[in-house]
Amino acid sequence: MTSESSEPNELSPQASSREDGDVSSAKLIGCRLGDYQILRKLGRGGMADVYAARHLTLGRDVAMKILRSDYARDGDYVARFRREAKAAAKLNHPNIVQVYEVGSVDSFHYIAQELIHGDNLRHILSRSGSLSTDEAVEVLVAVGSALEVAAEAGITHRDIKPENIMRSSRGIVKVADFGLARLGPDVDASRADLTQAGLTLGTPRYMSPEQIQGHTVDSRSDLYSLGITMYHLLAGRPPFEAEDPLALAVMHLHETPIPLDRARGTEDLPEWLVAIVSKLIRKRPEDRFQSPSELLASIRSRAIDAGYSAAETIGTAAATIRLQRVADQSRLRQRSPGWRRVAIFLIPLGCIVATAAFFLSHPAKSVTRVLRPDQVPQAKTVEEQYLIAATRNDEAGWRAVSDYFPASENNSLNTNYHAKSLLQMARLMAAELQWQQADRVLEDLLRNPRIDRLYQALALAQRCNVLEQLGETRRLTESQTQLQTIYRELDATNPSALAVFDRVVSEKERLQLGLTIADRGDT
Structure with a gap:
C-alpha cells in the first residue's frame, strides 16, 4: 500500500483535463473524490475502473469502482451502476465482498467497497494449476453460501466466473462484483431489466443457456455458471472453448462436455464431486440443483457419509474443508455423445472483434424480443442473424441466415455463415431422423464452389x-x-x-x- 505525503488534490472536471472524454489513470491517482483519496489503479472492468483508495475520515482503505466517463454520460448505464451498488449493499456475508458506499462527485460515479488483499481464482489457476479436491470443495461451499444469501434477497449475480471469486491472504473465499445483479420485483418500472441482451452482460464462457437466450434467470443460472467455473478449476480448462463468442454461446446451448474426471486426466476426484459438478451444468434449469441451499445440503450429506459433521463441513467459510475421497456404489451415467453436433462453433472466423463490438454497442437489445414463433426477423448483421438461428434452433431460423445474408463471391463472411447455417440445419434434420432432407441440404452446400x-x-x-x-x-x-x-x-x-x-x-x-x-x- 502506497502512502501519499502531499495534500490530496480536489478532483473536479475543471481540475482534471480530459482526453476523448475520459480521465487518465495518472490524473486520478493522488486526487480526492469526496472523502476518498485515490491511491493507485487496481484494474479495469466492463464498465468501471477500479482503484485502491483511502477514506480520509475513517482511515480505511477501500476499493473504488469509478464508472468510466464514456458510460457516465449515459443515463441507463448510470442507473445500472447504481443498481449494482443497491443490490450488493443488501448482501452481508463473509463470502461476499462488502459494499460500503455509493456516491458521485461532479460527473464521477463511484462505489466504495471492501479491499481484498489476495488474488482471484483465475490468476491462482494460471499460477498454481488446477485445484485439489479440498480446495475445490472449499470454493464450492463458499460460493454456494454467498449465492444462498443472494437468492434469499431475490438477487442473481449473472457473472460467476473465476475472475470474480477472490481468495484473500487469510484464505477466505469471497464473491466479488455483483455488477450484473438482477433484482426481484422492486426494480423500478422505468427500466425493468437493464440486463436484457444475453451476450452483452455476463461472460459467454460461463453463461447459462437461458441467459444466452435472453430468458428470465434465477439462482439456477448462477449455479450453472458455478458448475462451469468448478469444471474449469478442477480440469484446468473450461468445458467449452472457442475464440468466437457466438461459438461459445451455441456450445452452451447444444454441446455436452467431456466428463470432468476424463478432462482432469487423473482419478483423484471423488465420484460424488464429479456428480455434483455434472448436475450443476445440465442444460435445463429444472435438471440442476433448484437452489444454492439444495446444493449445500447435498455437499453436507456427502460430508456426513464421509464421517464429518455438517458443522465441520459447512460451518465456516474460512476453514479448509477436508473430505475423504469416497466412491459411490455406481458409476455416473454418461450420455452418449452420438453424432457430433457440428462443433463448427469452435472455428474462429475473423469475426470475433466485430461480433463483440456489435453486442457491446447494442446493450438494450434483447435476443428474445426479436424471436417470434411464426417468422424469423431480419437482423442487422449476419453474426446476429446466426445467434437468432442458434437460439431458435429450427429450420426456419437456419434458412434465414442464408436468405437474409446470401453467400456471395465478394463477401466471405456471409459465405462462411451460409456454410455454418446449412451444416447446422443438416445436423438438426439428422437429429430428427430426416435423413433425405439432411442429404439434400448437404448436397446443396457441397455444390457451392465458394465454400x-x-x-x-x-x-x-x-x-x-x-x-x-x-x-x-x-x-x-x-x-x-x-x-x-x-x-x-x-x-x-x-x-x-x-x-x-x-x-x-x-x-x-x-x-x-x-x-x-x-x-x-x-x-
Missing part, C-alpha cells in the same frame, strides 16, 4: 453419416473418397484448418471414415 475446403470436409463427414443411415453404399464410398482427398489436402496446405477438423470429428469417427494417419502423409 471453404474446411467446411466441405465437415459437410462430407456429416454426409457420410447420413448416407450410412440411408444405406447408400455407393454414394457413401464416393463421399469418403472425396473426404480423404480433402483431408490430405488440408494436411499439406492448411494445418490449422486440419486441427479444427480433428477437434470437431472425433478420432473414432475419423477412423470409421478412413482418415488414418497414413492419409495425413505420416510414415
Whole structure:
C-alpha cells in the first residue's frame, strides 16, 4: 500500500483535463473524490475502473469502482451502476465482498467497497494449476453460501466466473462484483431489466443457456455458471472453448462436455464431486440443483457419509474443508455423445472483434424480443442473424441466415455463415431422423464452389453419416473418397484448418471414415 505525503488534490472536471472524454489513470491517482483519496489503479472492468483508495475520515482503505466517463454520460448505464451498488449493499456475508458506499462527485460515479488483499481464482489457476479436491470443495461451499444469501434477497449475480471469486491472504473465499445483479420485483418500472441482451452482460464462457437466450434467470443460472467455473478449476480448462463468442454461446446451448474426471486426466476426484459438478451444468434449469441451499445440503450429506459433521463441513467459510475421497456404489451415467453436433462453433472466423463490438454497442437489445414463433426477423448483421438461428434452433431460423445474408463471391463472411447455417440445419434434420432432407441440404452446400475446403470436409463427414443411415453404399464410398482427398489436402496446405477438423470429428469417427494417419502423409 502506497502512502501519499502531499495534500490530496480536489478532483473536479475543471481540475482534471480530459482526453476523448475520459480521465487518465495518472490524473486520478493522488486526487480526492469526496472523502476518498485515490491511491493507485487496481484494474479495469466492463464498465468501471477500479482503484485502491483511502477514506480520509475513517482511515480505511477501500476499493473504488469509478464508472468510466464514456458510460457516465449515459443515463441507463448510470442507473445500472447504481443498481449494482443497491443490490450488493443488501448482501452481508463473509463470502461476499462488502459494499460500503455509493456516491458521485461532479460527473464521477463511484462505489466504495471492501479491499481484498489476495488474488482471484483465475490468476491462482494460471499460477498454481488446477485445484485439489479440498480446495475445490472449499470454493464450492463458499460460493454456494454467498449465492444462498443472494437468492434469499431475490438477487442473481449473472457473472460467476473465476475472475470474480477472490481468495484473500487469510484464505477466505469471497464473491466479488455483483455488477450484473438482477433484482426481484422492486426494480423500478422505468427500466425493468437493464440486463436484457444475453451476450452483452455476463461472460459467454460461463453463461447459462437461458441467459444466452435472453430468458428470465434465477439462482439456477448462477449455479450453472458455478458448475462451469468448478469444471474449469478442477480440469484446468473450461468445458467449452472457442475464440468466437457466438461459438461459445451455441456450445452452451447444444454441446455436452467431456466428463470432468476424463478432462482432469487423473482419478483423484471423488465420484460424488464429479456428480455434483455434472448436475450443476445440465442444460435445463429444472435438471440442476433448484437452489444454492439444495446444493449445500447435498455437499453436507456427502460430508456426513464421509464421517464429518455438517458443522465441520459447512460451518465456516474460512476453514479448509477436508473430505475423504469416497466412491459411490455406481458409476455416473454418461450420455452418449452420438453424432457430433457440428462443433463448427469452435472455428474462429475473423469475426470475433466485430461480433463483440456489435453486442457491446447494442446493450438494450434483447435476443428474445426479436424471436417470434411464426417468422424469423431480419437482423442487422449476419453474426446476429446466426445467434437468432442458434437460439431458435429450427429450420426456419437456419434458412434465414442464408436468405437474409446470401453467400456471395465478394463477401466471405456471409459465405462462411451460409456454410455454418446449412451444416447446422443438416445436423438438426439428422437429429430428427430426416435423413433425405439432411442429404439434400448437404448436397446443396457441397455444390457451392465458394465454400471453404474446411467446411466441405465437415459437410462430407456429416454426409457420410447420413448416407450410412440411408444405406447408400455407393454414394457413401464416393463421399469418403472425396473426404480423404480433402483431408490430405488440408494436411499439406492448411494445418490449422486440419486441427479444427480433428477437434470437431472425433478420432473414432475419423477412423470409421478412413482418415488414418497414413492419409495425413505420416510414415
